[in-house]
Amino acid sequence: MRSTPSPAQQPEPGTVHWDPAQYLRFADERTRPLHDLLARVPALPHEPAPTVLDIGCGPGNSTAVLRRRWPGGRLTGIDSSPEMLATARAEGEPTADYLLADARGYDPADARPDLVVSNATLQWVDGHLDLLPRWAAALKPGAVLAFQVPGNFDAPSHTLLAGLRRSPRWRDLLGGDATRAGVHRPETYLDALAGAHCTPDVWETTYLTLLAGPDPVLEWVKGTALRPVLGRLAAPEDRAAFLAEYGALLREAYPAGPHGTVFPFRRIFAVAVRY
Template identity: 40%
Template sequence: MSDWNVNLYLQFGTERTQPAIDLISRINIANPNKIIDLGCGPGNSTECLRRRWPEATITGLDSSPEMINSCRENYPDQEWILADAAGWQPSSACDIVFSNAVFQWMPQHDRLLGHLFAYVAPGGVLAFQIPARIYSALQQLIIEVANEPEWIHLMEGPKNTFTIESPAYYYDALAGTASKLDIWETEYWHVMENAQAIISWITSTGLRPFLAALETETQKQRFVKILGERVAETYRAQADGKVLFPFRRLFVVGYK
């Protein structure tokens, strides 16, 4: 799959960063020393952590060279690590292991959470946010288009890219080791200029595996065109021409 496109991702930077701000606001720790931002992307979530805890040592980690290069360029005074979060093994435990909009790209969440929680210091937290399991109309439309006969044979992998479990699953995965768990969902109603903006939003994230699997540029353009038509039929314009894009997200904060 091609690398992430930082500029495309940050086209909706405000909307994508709000869940990080909301997650941070629910972390009840006054003076953490050491924080890791797993899947830090272009550093937007890391910057929110730094604003809340300016005295802490904060490191951003991401597996995308493009994202980490952008972080190093824009925030040269911080530590950035190019690595897979699944294999992360810090030299000492962290007070906050944080991850905003990342774990859905990684498999086997019970094992992943067990691994990461082992690196939370006593009194510290593991805090993460992912899209909620109840798939949106948009996700259903993507699957519908992926199931078109012309490319269905290429779509098995992309359809299985994402791992998103239920609140009950995450409770069971952490309840044995966490002293307290806060779990909640929020549905954001993003105001988009038009239906095409929803395509721009998803092209830089959830659509990437589907487009990467297609063999030609013509196929990719056709996939996006068909999806665009269905999105315009489903997400109708409001009286002022704008389009509401509901996006449900799941939050978990587990204290050690």
């Protein structure tokens, strides 16, 4: 699994360059929804040694959670970022296999998995609703597809970013497509999974995360939503100016309180059992 991927598996040009260290600054907060997701996963067909795919494994923090849940499982992490996979292999979950591949082109059918997990990845994938029937078709009866995605695209952290990148100062550099994809309503995922020969369990939760330190919301989004934007700002002075302007907007939208900064974060969850 660690060999060089075929051309069909290579990430497409313009792939976001991820910063594992920045992403992992809030590792506990980012991993908590995965624990809540896995709590609803039933027994798998080949317990205690199932075949598990972690699609969008990032720096391996999610793969490490899966290893703790299934110590004897055959785990494979799939991600399109070489930087993230390097961290996953070295620090995240070194005993897993890893594959450099884009979620849109990867076909899990050959693995015949007992569980396909995608933790906060599908929001980056345009047309990801079309992937769900293909992923579900790879499952044997009783096997499970489980994913969670952020549902906060209407929150100030995202709407302020969208408005700023379209402002006169930044629109020529950033255009209207500096962020990608998005998510659907929970009902849409429920219908898609039910139509893919699965019994779906779909729900949503809003986490009230208490963040510490100066500009904590800015530091959070630097690891996720800001990555495509910063990738288009090649000049250091442009990057610094944009971060200063966006940071000021975030401080107003998310004022610091006596115990830290409250950052509400809605997430959508789905667990689907193939029948």
